[in-house]
Amino acid sequence: MAVHLHEEDLPEGALAPGAVAVDTETMGLITPRDRLCLVQISDGRGDEHLVRFGVGSDYAAPNLRAVLADPARLKLYHFARFDLAAIEHYLGVTAAPVFCTKIASKLVRTYTDRHGLKDLVRELLGKEISKQQQSSDWGAPELTEPQREYAASDVRHLHAMHGILVERLAREGRAELAQACFDFLPHRARLDLAGWPDHDIFSHEAA
Template sequence: MTIHVHEGDLPEGALAGGVIAVDTEAMGLNPHRDRLCVVQLSAGDGVCHLVRFEPATYDAPVLSRLLADPAVLKLFHFGRFDIAMIRHYLGVTCRPVYCTKIASRLARTFTDRHGLKDLCRDLLGVDITKTQQTSDWGAPQLTEAQQLYAASDVLYLHRLRDALDAMLAREGRSDLAQSCFDFLPTRAELDLRGWPDFDIFAH
């Protein structure tokens, strides 16, 4: 594993490829209150790029272009949150997207364990730690433990996608999953505009 930490934006040419794993770290779970601190990315090659933001400094043209590029598939785990954070702070709507949590919920109906740690253990035989999940991501410098945690959130998403795609195809749910992925940016926009919990499809 190789980790590169960048301040405020990606360097030009840092990432190439048609499929990029993406995750975010923030000061909390409310996009309107809790600022975006880190965006981590990987092309699935064992290299992770961490982009760290100071408060109110979200002018990141290279990163924004990558996240908005329609030719690049963005892989997330629980993309609903990350897509909303990126939309709110970087002004970018991520498309196209894939969410391993949604894929797992559709394919692995025999379990209620769909967290990233669960998927890595069950599908890849990899044990990742989540001990830094609630650490201070707004600190002036990222600790080595934070860097390793952030990297682990994106380094396995490509392999998880492959495993989940096979399960979705086997169960005849690939098209259903794709429809859910296509709707994710809209679901994130609903969260930002005030419908985070209300089911607009209910009677």
């Protein structure tokens, strides 16, 4: 198992066919303001690839964009809504089809309100991950080893959790509902980008 850092694009042929786990790191939580610094991606076979974008990047990244836009590849996320918006805004592609472990967790782990990645990895896989670097400077000229490990850990366990959560969704009769949520997520991300990040447009309230 290794963590590979690449500048500005993913090397051609770096990933095996099939589903990929995806995550992003940005300079903050406001997508149009806070630039995309890193995309993490893994094919679930033991290696994680970190693609870093520098200040002034044109985000061309043809190999990475091709993988993210491939309709034959399922993309696994934890809190897909944010990552989809960042990828669409900066890389110009819709990184779907989608499976979001956070939404799946909320649909089947109704016995808890703890749906963070750390909690999910602990319960489903019996492993511990550190979130210490979550708020670090992802736009720094060099990424530290703790930053690289943190970024890699965000995609390292998604394939294993996907398998467990698919079984639980089927067991609880919520697979179809989950799929409808996943299908809507790219549109939810576009609503965020278009200026409706907080307002519930489905609500009867006039606000």
